[in-house]
Amino acid sequence: MDLENFSLLFFIVSMVKCDALENSKIDCYQIFQQQQKPLITYEIENRGFHRIFSINVEIKSLDNDLLNSNCKFLIVQKLDRNIYVDEFELKQPSHNQNFLFYLNKKVNIEAVEYRSESFYLFLILKNNIITCDPITKVCNLNLKFPFHLRYHAPTRDENIKSKDAFTSFKISNPRLLVSNCDQELIKQRNYIFSTTDRFGIDLVKNIYIEECSWNEIECEYSLKNIEIKVPIGKQDYEQIIMTITLGFLIFLAIKVSCFIREKSLSIV
Template sequence: MSTTVESLFVIFLLVFFEISLSLQLPTLQRKLLKDGFHRDIQTIVEIPLSLFTQREGMKCRCLYKEFLPSSSYVDTFQLKSVSKHLGFDYVSPTLDIEKPEYQENTFSIFSILIYTDLHVNSDRVISNVTFPIHLRYHLPATDYRNFSIMNPGVLIQCNNADYIGEIMRTEQIPCTPKEDILCEWNVIKYKSDVNDIRVEVPVGNTNHTVLVVIGTLTVTFGSCLWIVYKVLNTKIKQS
């Protein structure tokens, strides 16, 4: 009987410990803002202040590893102009923003680094970043095209505090985008309601092909006749 009680007690402690760890995990929230081909991705990370050894005057930064599929891209010139205003810095490959999706490698995943600060707010440390993305043009179809943007990797680096939450691994990454000095960044475990963002891309409807072709030819032919009429009418008046 005592063995059974001890086993139940151990199971209870394990469950309690697991729930306690789950409640302490950082949380990630993701939203896709705006409509059409020009969108914004908002990412909010909240980390319990109790997961840091130093709580007064702590200085920590957050780094997002974003992975964009070939159906989307970021405009580096746009990022350069808006990043300071939106409170982040970045490292991004130079991409051909004019290339449509069907000319891009379907299996390409583009990695973008987003640097930002962590701010203490009451009992939590928060990072809130919004950056613009764009959708590539797709071939016509009978319905919307869909693709997914996976959740980012979240890394933190502190100068005067230690993170005591669950660390998946450490990576050597430049301290800032403007220098080659490497810092040790901790890849932290977090919880999120979603694993990715589903994106619908507006495309031309192939069911409307005949209507579009007839309409285009009619407008073009009518415009040509109108131009010829105006030219001939002008010459007759001048003569």
């Protein structure tokens, strides 16, 4: 066989192979249209101002397509202005080995509640947290991330007792998107995660970028819109605390000045 014929044969075989691979490529979104809705269970762990958000997604696969696929999963979580997440904390090895994260805006971790606004947290799940049972054909995605409650201004309502001085807000349900995109996710970041007009009342149901397509999956929830209470204190207690603090500082200043004076006299 001469070189020209060999090159032609190689080209034909390559094209056939590429077509076969393209046709065998699994459509992740289509898989979810043919099976039960995923069940999302989420809960808030710990008490106080430092909490843990725990999410579990249970996917019951009717066939092995999902088990054998390279589907990528994205959790979209809207967080209220009463909450903040620390980017430095999320980058720690205990968390970033499970997911990549992006925020649609810069979050000021020192701002008080009434000077803050809600934001979106995007969690791209890594394959190591996805566990599948080939016998039961059930897959589970588990992840946790820390969040913190913001400081609230004390109430001035005289009808509220100090023990009842709380405010409350609800946690939005996590949303699940899926893709079989082969592109590096970092290349999509500017388009998906930095385009604020995509995050109005509802997140866009379908995001298409060049050869990549992200689709939102309709899910069921074991519990919806968890409510969190935040202690806010009372205005009258704030005045008492300020008075006590000021008095203590004056007392401390007098003690320090007396100590310095005694030391100086002893030296003389």
